[in-house]
Amino acid sequence: MSRKINKDFIWDEIKDYVLISVGCAIYCVGFCLFMLPYEFTPGGMTGVSAITYYATGIPTQYTYFAINALLLAVGLKILGFKFFTKTIYATLNITVFLGLFQELLRQPDGSLMRVAGDESFMAAVLGACIEGTALGLVFINNGSTGGTDIIAAIVNKYRNVTMGRMLMYLDVIIVSSSFLVFHDWYKLVSGYVILILSMLVVDYVMTSASQSVQFTIISSKPDEIAAAICDEVHRGVTVLHGEGWYSKQERRVLIVMARRRESPKIFRLIKHLDSQAFVSQTKVVGVYGEGFDHIKT
Numbered sequence: 612m613s614r615k616i617n618k619d620f621i622w623d624e625i626k627d628y629v630l631i632s633v634g635c636a637i638y639c640v641g642f643c644l645f646m647l648p649y650e651f652t653p654g655g656m657t658g659v660s661a662i663t664y665y666a667t668g669i670p671t672q673y674t675y676f677a678i679n680a681l682l683l684a685v686g687l688k689i690l691g692f693k694f695f696t697k698t699i700y701a702t703l704n705i706t707v708f709l710g711l712f713q714e715l716l717r718q719p720d721g722s723l724m725r726v727a728g729d730e731s732f733m734a735a736v737l738g739a740c741i742e743g744t745a746l747g748l749v750f751i752n753n754g755s756t757g758g759t760d761i762i763a764a765i766v767n768k769y770r771n772v773t774m775g776r777m778l779m780y781l782d783v784i785i786v787s788s789s790f791l792v793f794h795d796w797y798k799l800v801s802g803y804v805i806l807i808l809s810m811l812v813v814d815y816v817m818t819s820a821s822q823s824v825q826f827t828i829i830s831s832k833p834d835e836i837a838a839a840i841c842d843e844v845h846r847g848v849t850v851l852h853g854e855g856w857y858s859k860q861e862r863r864v865l866i867v868m869a870r871r872r873e874s875p876k877i878f879r880l881i882k883h884l885d886s887q888a889f890v891s892q893t894k895v896v897g898v899y900g901e902g903f904d905h906i907k908t
Contacts, residue, residue: 638756732801748816763778828889
């Protein structure tokens with residue numbers, strides 16, 4: 612049994628690292644296609660690297676790696692190595708992919724390809740969506756892109772400031788700093804739009820990846836409904852014993868956890884077997900166990 616657990620754990624870890632690499636690659640594609648060519652500034656250390664690039668011409672991958680190496684050195688001493696294992700891995704991935712994609716997208720005159728043409732706002736929206744999707748993929752696989760995450764974790768350890776709030780403060784400061792380079796309100800506002808939109812996409816990716824529903828079913832035919840859900844949807848059913856306050860009649864209450872996409876099939880089964888059944892459906896996020904997600908640490 613322990614051998615099987617160890618095997619599953621190793622496989623989950625390998626899968627995490629592969630998906631973190633995929634997420635980092637997608638993030639760098641969005642950054643190199645839609646941020647750098649249009650001189651936009653996203654949040655995080657890539658934003659700091661972008662500002663440095665706009666002001667001095669130093670390639671983003673060098674600045675990104677140097678700042679993260681310094682922060683990791685401080686963070687490792689304060690928070691320990693285990694906290695940063697996947698952060699180091701993601702940092703190396705982004706450093707490599709930033710350099711690779713900039714070379715692939717560089718045109719003969721030295722500028723980066725502008726795939727959205729002169730539609731700069733469209734570039735901002737597309738870049739934010741791609742970066743948000745990529746970061747969501749990294750986060751749901753227990754990864755971190757380092758940078759501001761490290762600062763937020765250190766501050767959170769010594770001060771009563773949540774990591775989420777600290778990250779927001781840092782990202783706003785980074786995006787606002789772009790005004791010192793360009794003195795352009797349009798690019799500043801675009802940076803805020805990118806920041807907000809990417810955060811919304813990250814939340815959407817992370818919640819939709821683990822979104823499930825819970826059914827509470829009260830029916831005069833609990834046995835038939837429970838059997839149908841087990842046989843047709845292949846979901847377990849938990850039976851609770853309840854009592855109606857007004858009628859004083861004992862009732863069996865069925866509790867079912869299912870994926871959101873399985874909801875229509877469950878509703879059809881209930882309607883077919885007992886159209887008078889009382890059914891409530893609620894959203895739940897993060898269902899772990901057999902048939903759902905694995906618990907990750």
